[in-house]
Amino acid sequence: MPLLKVRNVTKRFGGLVAVDDISFEIRHGETMAIVGPNGAGKTTMFNLINGVFLADEGQMIFEDVDVTHFPSYRRAHLGIGRTFQIPRPFASATVRENIAIGGMFGAAGSEVNVDEALEMADHYIELIGLTPHRDKPAGGLTPIEKKMVEIARALAMKPRLLLMDEAMAGMNPTDIDKMVEFLKDIRDKEGIAIVAMVEHIMRAVAGLAERVLVMHQGAKLVDEPTQEALSDPKVIEVYLGKPAEEFHA
Numbered sequence: 001m002p003l004l005k006v007r008n009v010t011k012r013f014g015g016l017v018a019v020d021d022i023s024f025e026i027r028h029g030e031t032m033a034i035v036g037p038n039g040a041g042k043t044t045m046f047n048l049i050n051g052v053f054l055a056d057e058g059q060m061i062f063e064d065v066d067v068t069h070f071p072s073y074r075r076a077h078l079g080i081g082r083t084f085q086i087p088r089p090f091a092s093a094t095v096r097e098n099i100a101i102g103g104m105f106g107a108a109g110s111e112v113n114v115d116e117a118l119e120m121a122d123h124y125i126e127l128i129g130l131t132p133h134r135d136k137p138a139g140g141l142t143p144i145e146k147k148m149v150e151i152a153r154a155l156a157m158k159p160r161l162l163l164m165d166e167a168m169a170g171m172n173p174t175d176i177d178k179m180v181e182f183l184k185d186i187r188d189k190e191g192i193a194i195v196a197m198v199e200h201i202m203r204a205v206a207g208l209a210e211r212v213l214v215m216h217q218g219a220k221l222v223d224e225p226t227q228e229a230l231s232d233p234k235v236i237e238v239y240l241g242k243p244a245e246e247f248h249a
């Protein structure tokens with residue numbers, strides 16, 4: 001059984017069809033990238049999976065639950081987590097407290113009290129390598145450290161599907177490579193499926209994703225294994241604009 005089934009989902013904003021009859025599946029523990037030019041509908045697709053927007057048409061099944069009409073918090077309880085493009089930690093709360101918040105609002109939900117959530121947070125702080133910063137206010141961290149806290153907060157929700165919005169925007173190639181290794185490790189150790197939305201960082205797509213969904217004008221252009229997708233003439237034409245070899249770095 002796939003982890004998530006997206007069936008003929010459409011989302012309109014007034015007359016604009018932002019997501020146009022899209023279907024695809026996400027399997028347990030896989031990494032997939034959603035790419036496409038600006039305005040293709042990627043963020044809207046993310047928001048539909050997450051429950052920020054509800055689909056106008058179509059269906060979304062998470063494991064065996066029809067979540068089509070579920071708001072975000074109910075999807076979070078079932079195990080759909082996300083990170084935001086711009087991390088906004090509670091600046092005066094500590095790194096540990098920020099991550100604990102994820103534990104209290106995630107899949108473990110109401111079973112977790114504050115002390116347990118703080119203990120859970122320590123596991124993820126170690127995982128992201130921020131133990132020395134554990135009791136410092138999150139507001140004082142560097143942008144990359146804030147991004148790591150954002151990821152740890154999402155992981156503390158114990159998702160089975162982690163949606164990452166622009167996870168690697170603004171990172172240099174060394175940090176991208178580190179992040180790719182970190183995410184693959186998480187996928188393998190915690191058995192989490194990861195769907196990353198990546199804009200124009202082919203290094204991250206090629207390194208991380210097993211499969212790529214390319215969107216164009218709201219529709220699904222291709223859904224293929226990564227190397228096929230990156231060398232697909234249709235993808236090169238609408239998205240890459242030049243031969244794929246240049247992106248295989």
Ligand SMILES: Nc1ncnc2c1ncn2[C@@H]1O[C@H](COP(=O)(O)OP(=O)(O)O)[C@@H](O)[C@H]1O
Binds near residue numbers: 018036038041042
């Ligand atoms: N909340 C909204 N209200 C109206 N139009 C929107 C809204 N969000 C996105 N759109 C429009 O939907 C289309 C897809 O946008 P988006 O999903 O943000 O694309 P991408 O993330 O691929 O750049 C764009 O034309 C955008 O202007």
Ligand SMILES: [Mg+2]
Binds near residue numbers: 042044
């Ligand atoms: Mg976007």
